[in-house]
Amino acid sequence: MKPLEKFKKFLGWRNAPKPHITLNDEFYGHLAPFRLPFILTVFVMLIGTIGYMTIDGFSLMDAIFQTGITFTTVGFGEIAPISNMGRIFTISLIIFGFVLFSISIGIIAEVVKRGEFQKTVKERKMLYEIARLKHHFVVCYHNDFTIQVTRQLRENHIPFVVVDPREDMEEVAKKHHYPYFVSAEPHTEAGILKSHLSSAKGMITLADNVADNIATIASARLYETEIGRVRKFLIIANAKNNEDEQKLVKLGANKVVTATKLMAQRINAMAARPDMENLLQEFLYKKDTPLDMEEAKVSKTSWLALQKIKSARLRDIANVTIIGIRQKDKQFIPMPKGDTIIMPQSKLLLIGTSEGITKAKKVIRKKQKPEELKYV
Template sequence: MFAKIKKILNLGNRPKPDINLSGELYEQLKPFRLPFVLVQLFLLFGTLGYLILEDYDLMQAFFQASYTFTNTGFGSLNEDKFGTITILFTVLLMICGAGVVTFGVAFIMSVVNDGKLIALIKEQKMIYKIARLTNHYVICYHNDFTIELCRQFLKSHIPFVVVDNSPDFAEQAQKHKYPYYIVDDPHTQIAMLKSHLSSAKGIVSFSKNPADNITMIVSARLFEEELHRKPYYIIATANSQEEAQKLKKIGCDSVVSASELMAQRISAMAVRPDMENLLERFLYKRDTLLDLEEIIVPRYSWLVLKKLKEAHFRDVTNVSVVGLTQKDGKYITMPNGNTVVSSECKLLVIGSSESIRATKRLIVKKQKPREVDYV
């Protein structure tokens, strides 16, 4: 029966986060021990007292002690027949009950009003939600770039977690409707565990301080080595060309300069307004009629060392290969059918979003697909 209940509630398959806040929660709940211990001691004291002083069985004595101690009732068990000693004992129990309950409520309210316990409970809930994510991006540091990127990720249904250590970040995250966020220093190992970085696809570091971006990249690469997993795709911002070169040297895959991007976009709009509109319509949106994407050919792919025409991309998946970048960096524009596909090269293909997804599925197969044989 319990197994069925767990299956219905999906408790057995609930993903576990990389970090647990039970220790911190226990520290916050420690102050609750004293009021609960006092309540139990006085209930035990009252129950034993009534067992000795009156002709009660155990349940009657416990019932009498409970509603006397909590001052919630009187008169259920012939209290009018109490002797003097029992009356004095009852009065003492009432006074102790009023004092302990008042003290306990005040003590608990002070802990709750402190806000740390509520914040920990919310953070624990968020960590369990993040634990369900896979192939997500961890966006480090909250600023205007983060806000805009998160909007684009939400439109494109790309999962992400935002991490920042600002005191008011939780309010900002709720204001901008971030589905997943962590309040912590992004470069720390605790933040990496909370953001479920072990299952992430990549990292975006948006700090305006170059030192923060450097620390984030180094920390991510070290964390990656500890896990013995494939490299993260790391993107960072830079304010200068010199800064961009430093970031690439320490392991950043792509460096973005806001001023350089803006200049390129404005230049494109001024020189080729029609081309800029085409890019806006087809390349920067998800699930459009036309898409352009690079696909890496893995070493185990059936297509390795085959001629490009043997894949029959145009007939099978309705895409066209408009470029090929070899592993050594050499780029071939508009490769013909006799071009040999090398291991770990990149194919630049153009087609619909669904066609490109079908092409990816075709390329990653180890054995030559049957649909290609029938063309």
């Protein structure tokens, strides 16, 4: 390890993550018009320095200083007596300086007028901010579904990036409070890299037509294979009918939501159990509530594998209750008893506070029996 890296590690410094696409080429491309004024400035300074040293015998530093104050027309005057030939040379420098200044102002005005430079600077800043995100969701395509979904994500404090090819994404993002956005096709390489999908938890694609959803899901799965990601992306999509739903599932979507089916299920739930539906809406569908419900997977190496439920003591150490077990073969055991054996690779359905569930998951992931169980 290099000494500088050791020093950074000692101080706890970390290198800021960089986006996959930095737009450096575009950024420096916008600066290309300034090359000519810069080269001419250096050339005039060189000619002026040589001229004062040759004509009036100035020292190197005096010649550079005299050239600088003359070329920029600051009006300091002569730092040493100058001959008539030197004064003619000085007038020439002043004229060249004025012409060069006028050209530079014209170039700056043209660059600012086009607005491409400012646009690139803003996009570059946005890409660096997106690169700092971890376990975020990439939400594809802006529409009415996206507005509602992102509203819930904000309320649950889940980071997200909205990706849409429309050119007015900046105005759309301001209107609908998208903190991070990318103007690109979600299924393209640019869309995937700019949204920093590699560090995302998953993708939510909400296109108005199934073809765009198909292209986005296929691209995400191919990118997943390309980067060798161990944990697969969680991909959620919308569909208009059951046929489209089946297609998206076969292509790799983990969850597909059909608006008509979802609406029918919610209406039936409200009609059959209105009080229970209100309870779920109030406590389980929101993040910052006293009650939460999640699944926790029991790995093969977990200390809890092949143990009885009562051995976990999750209620004592985390105030969490196991209300169901989903076995590896998809069989679901509701309200299991304390003597029920927890099989490897099964999933425990936990209910409790968000903090308690987080603590319970840490306990379940441990390979050895936790120390705190000795005191409960």
